[in-house]
Amino acid sequence: MPREYKRASSSRTYRDYSTEKLDSALKLIRAKKKTQRNAAKHFKIPRITLKYKLKGEHRLPFGGNKALIDEAENAIVQCCIAMSDYVFPLDTYDLRCIVKSYLDKSGCTELRFKQNMPGIEWTRSFLKRNKNISLRFSSNISKTKVSLSSETINEFFNHISKELDSIPPSNIWNYDETNLTDDPGTKKVLCKSGCIYPHRILNISKVSTSLMYCGNALGELLPPYVVYKAEHLWSTWTEGGPSGTRYNRSKSGWFDSVIFDDWFFQLALPTLKRQEGKKVLLGEIYHHI
Template identity: 50%
Template sequence: MVYLHTLWLKIKERHKNRPGQQKVFTDQEEDAFAAHIITVSTFGYPVSTFDLKCIVKSSIERQGKKVKPFKNNMPGPDWVKSFLKRQPQLSQRIAQNITHARAATDEENVKNFFDNLEAELEGIPAENIWNYDETNLVDDPGQTKIITKRGTKYPERIRNSSKACTSLMVCGNAEGQLDPLYINYKSQKLWNTWIENGPANATYDRTASGWFDYQVFEDWFLNLMLPILKRQEGRKALIGDNLSSHLNQQVIEACETNNIRFIPLPPNTTHLLQPLDVAFFPPNEAKMAQNFKRVEGKQLRQQSLFDTKG
């Protein structure tokens, strides 16, 4: 009966749906995905099929939906294939891979980046040029060789560590101003005691890995960085790493709407071209290591004094 009713609807031209399984998204939504892919590609972020899946998944979860054909709201390869067929302006190409050594030392590649950067930053004041980067803190002291009695099978050092990792998002402008820190813990929950006595005006979050995923990056940009950029007049520039977690539809749209130029660094060159990596993190890490050694030395002296008295 169901099939006869469907046939009757087709004869009467009342069956407007396409044959087969119905589309998950409207034409307008799919066009928005395609426009986003083209935009981020012009920014230097070529989108892989996995990146596309992440973009779609983030869009679904932002709307609070649950799409049954997708596993955990992540589209499969069949949907990607069908989507590309429906978007003739998109095509899959094989990206040319280059070695890390070539990327790091290719003078022409670096020169082209600076030529493009000079054109992008023309007329933008120093206070409107921002650079962001993530850094990771781990409380694991690692392993080191020690001197002990011959034959000891399991020499151990007593150290208070949990091998936990905490990520920090640091952002500053060319005038020397730093934004408040965004601190991301490795945890399923964010405990109130973890945000006590922290850096001034810091924002806190958590992920299972401790790293910045697309949701955390979106939260950092939209709720912490974007309000600061909106208060500035004229064009703004935001320089950062070329990572798939930054391929966020909301972030790119917000940049276009608010006259912000999103400038990615060339792949595999952050150790040379990332300003925060080169000039900001190393001296701070050295200072932290120096403080740690001073505290560790003080603890050893106290322990030695205790053993002598004993």
């Protein structure tokens, strides 16, 4: 079956009119402002169609039957929306597996599917019929971030606002480690229509080149710290970087406690010692200490 069905010129015409035109024609006929013949000619709708609609006959849609009944499709749509809300969204393959499982457990055999497994074209038609779900690229978040509650976040900000109250912006430093290449990638998942940023929980192993950045509330930055995934650090890897950049290497390409200590004592601490008054160094990666 083609993706976009195109009717042959010699075949019978089906519904070459819009729903609005049909409703307008029926409204004029019921109001006795037009006869069936005149309405059919004016709106270019077959007269027999108007007759059937007025009598309430032939209400079934034209074309082939759907593989699933309406109740089953609606239940699957709600399942897709619920899984997206729970931050475990389904992709199109998951959707096809659910349909196959439903047909198998129902004892039904859909001859248009291979072993009851829907194809890609059926998935496209399913999404076209159900406008309240759509495909979006998801972003990956960890279980730790999902487990945070609003009470925990509010408690954190209430506490830190008191701690930072008497500290000048130049003495408030924040560091963060980031990775350049180890991204498992995004994929399209099923979610409720209108959802702009769907997430999915995915724990990943970080094994690539890392960078440590640190800056204060005035926008001043320390030199970056680069960690390569390697057994040895080659001199050519330390060329062309920003002034003052420090380089290191680890088996995983990520910071460990030894490398973190080197960053702290070689880059962070000398700057902090030159400042007067109380200082604060904030960081997200708690397992470095």
